[in-house]
Amino acid sequence: MDKKPTKRRPKRAKKSKFGRLYIAIFVIFSASLIIALFYLSNRHFNAQTMVVTNTKKDEKVEKKPEKIAKKTEQKPVIKFSKDENLSRIFLDPKSTDETDALKQLPKPAKQKQDISVFDALKDINKTKIDKNTTQIKQSSKTDEIKTEIKNEQKIEQKAKNFSEKTEQKSEKIPEKIEPKIEKIPEKIEPNKKAISTKKPKLAIIIDDMASRAHVEMIRQTGLKKLTPSFFPKNKFHPDTPTLANEFEFFMIHLPMQANHFLKPELDTLNITDTYALIDKKIAAVRANFPKAKFINNHTGSRFTSDFNAMDLAYKAFVKYNFTFVDSRTIAASKVKDVAKKYKMPYIYRDVFLDDDNDKSAIKSELVSAIERAKKQGFAIAIGHPRKNTIEVLKQNKEYILNNVELVYVKDIYELYR
Secondary structure, eight states: OOOOOOOOOOOOOOOOHHHHHHHHHHHHHHHHHHHHHHHHHHHHHHHHHHHHHHHHHHHHHHHHHHHHHHHHHHSOOOOOOTTOOOGGGGTOTTOOSTHHHHHHSOOOOOOSSOOOHHHHHHHHHTTOSSTTOOOOOOOSOHHHHHHHOOOHHHHHHHHHHHHHHSTTOSOOOOSSOOOSSOOOSGGGOOOHHHHHHSOOEEEEEEEEEOSHHHHHHHHHTOOTTOEEEEOOOOSSSTTHHHHHTTSSSOEEEEEEOOSSOSSOOTTOBOTTOOHHHHHHHHHHHHHHOTTOOEEEEEEOHHHHTOHHHHHHHHHHHHHTTOEEEEOOOSTTOOHHHHHHHTTOOOEEOOEESOSSOOHHHHHHHHHHHHHHHHHHSEEEEEEOSOHHHHHHHHHTHHHHHHHSEEOOHHHHHHTTO
């Protein structure tokens, strides 16, 4: 049999070499393109994350000062009160209190030579606030001074203007002087005849009395009727009752809570004290000072400006037979209102002698106190056992005694009984 012819499969067309090359190039190109796109996208993502992290870091850095600012804002800001009695610095120079603010204030220029009170009067005239005021000439005789002082109201105004120039004054002299004593019951009316027929009376209280050295400083002045005010007895002032008994008349310098005072005395009266606690503290004062009759406040701007606190204190004062003298360490004092409630005379200081420790400033305040006494018949000034204060009082002893009658605080109080 004849064999059938078999069909051969058609041969596949051979691919050209160039076609394969194009395919390889296309594959390589597409692969490189994909890799490039992936690289660029990844780089962009990393850049964004870096920006975010940097902004977060910046925010953290910016937040730090805010935290610091908050901390600084939370710290109590101690403001200097011009009415605050800062006398404690003279007992404890290391104490941290409002007197640090005084160090930042410009101090008045000190005079090369020591001047008398008469020079202080001449300095007051140099303020030239009133162009028509007459100048007071320096004189060594008190009679000549009296003839030159024709208008006492103008002199007082000059003293007021002079005191305003010193930024460290505790209180400006008011244009209108308040009545010295609250005349509520008829029994406490002032003896006007006694005031008008005699020399004007001036009481000078020396606060912060605590040691033998302070007692000797008062004696150096040669003024017999200065009124010392002693701190209550405690472990820091154990000898004050004994020292006080060396004087014919003395007062108690009672610590009361202040607005700004970082180191208060022991047993300071606080506005949060109950009546039982206040009574206990005043009873201890009475036991240690059986002869004492008068009390004035040491610091006390917070306490004396609180009516309820002063009400409780007055209740104890009346119980233990004390008369309170307002040192007026703050203008917003409520002592006058409380004294009225208890039908007690309102007695307060007129002038602080040594808020400014410069001698010329102390002398001008002494002049102001004397002129105040001349105008209203009496006045109360407060100073401290400091070297410059004692020297000014000593050097001007004759001037003081020639112009006023130096008396104790009790003598002024007696005018209104």
